Amino acid sequence: MKILLLGGTSEAKAIAKKLIALELDVIYSVAGLVRLPKLDCKIIQGGFSRFSHTNNSDGLTEYLLTEKIDYLLDATHPFAINMSQQAVYSAQKINIPYCAFVRPEWKPQEGDDWSVFDNEAQLLNALALAVNAGSKNIFYTRGQIDRTLAIELDEIAELNEIFGPARYIVRSAKETELPQYSQWIQAVGPFSVDDEKTLLEKYEIDLIVCKNSGGEATSAKLEAARELGIRVLMLQRPAIVNEINNGLNKAFNTVDECFEFIREKCSSDSH
Structure with a gap:
């Protein structure tokens, strides 16, 4: 299984390391504003617009098709709403599974103002x-x-x-x-x-x-x-326009849950 992991967060790196340890084919994508992680996989930087060969600038969809990506994992920052919306759209457009790690929100505690x-x-x-x-x-x-x-x-x-x-x-x-x-x-x-x-x-x-x-x-x-x-x-963080609740899409709030889901998915697809 070939996985494109949209990263840029500490949790994304943690998930990537776990997936790489399973000897899966992982491509890690990171925006240009953050440091490049040290990962034993292919890393692409700077977004997907450069991969578009059409006027609609749908570079992510074209990249998914060109690279024959089997699974799209979104572990971007909670405020990277445009990237997440594009990821959901692209995965649905070419009918591949989309999985998201959604970092839990901060909640006020006693004494907070x-x-x-x-x-x-x-x-x-x-x-x-x-x-x-x-x-x-x-x-x-x-x-x-x-x-x-x-x-x-x-x-x-x-x-x-x-x-x-x-x-x-x-x-x-x-x-x-x-x-x-x-x-x-x-x-x-x-x-x-x-x-x-x-x-x-x-x-x-x-x-x-x-x-x-x-x-x-x-x-x-x-x-x-x-x-x-x-x-x-x-x-407050923006809500993802497309609720992740259909058969192709899943969302998780912990690194371990996200990793275990993909590991089981890979295991079942290999049989």
Whole structure:
């Protein structure tokens, strides 16, 4: 069985290593924004548009056909919604099974001060209200920032009339567009609670802006915020448009469940 694994997460690497150990034919795909993993399999980087030979840019579908992929496994980031939607579409179009690892969401615990928003407009409105009310040092860990958003964040920063413009401490894995009122920290998880507390205290953070990525690699900031009494503005993850509930598609919330399903599938198909 030939498997295309859409990766870019720590869980994707864990699943890939398990599948490779079974001596399965695995191709691991990763976007250009993350580091290339060390895996004993073929790795492709940078998306699938370059594989399209038609005007509709359906590169993933053409790649699946050209490479004769038998199984499509989606273990991308929960916010990589466009890739997941394309994966479901391509698998259905050529009638191959699609399986997804869906990282569980973070859930608030006792002592958390979270405000959760369904879309970016709601989140930015809440951020503006918080800055206007006096928030001055904001830990911003929502990933890449484009120029339009950077300008909007600066406009929000200037709403702080008590202390002057608010400051964003922006943390990301790769360089990104930055607001004028900001400081960039380049870092890749996992992060420890002690390190996150040190960072929050060093920069006198009084507000955290993040997205509900789930997982353990970046959850420490939430525990640190709980211990320090810092409010969190959180963007809820998008729902996958196509519910994964038909005969071809399966979704799992743990690495082991996902791996065991594919292992059993491979075993049954070989008989």
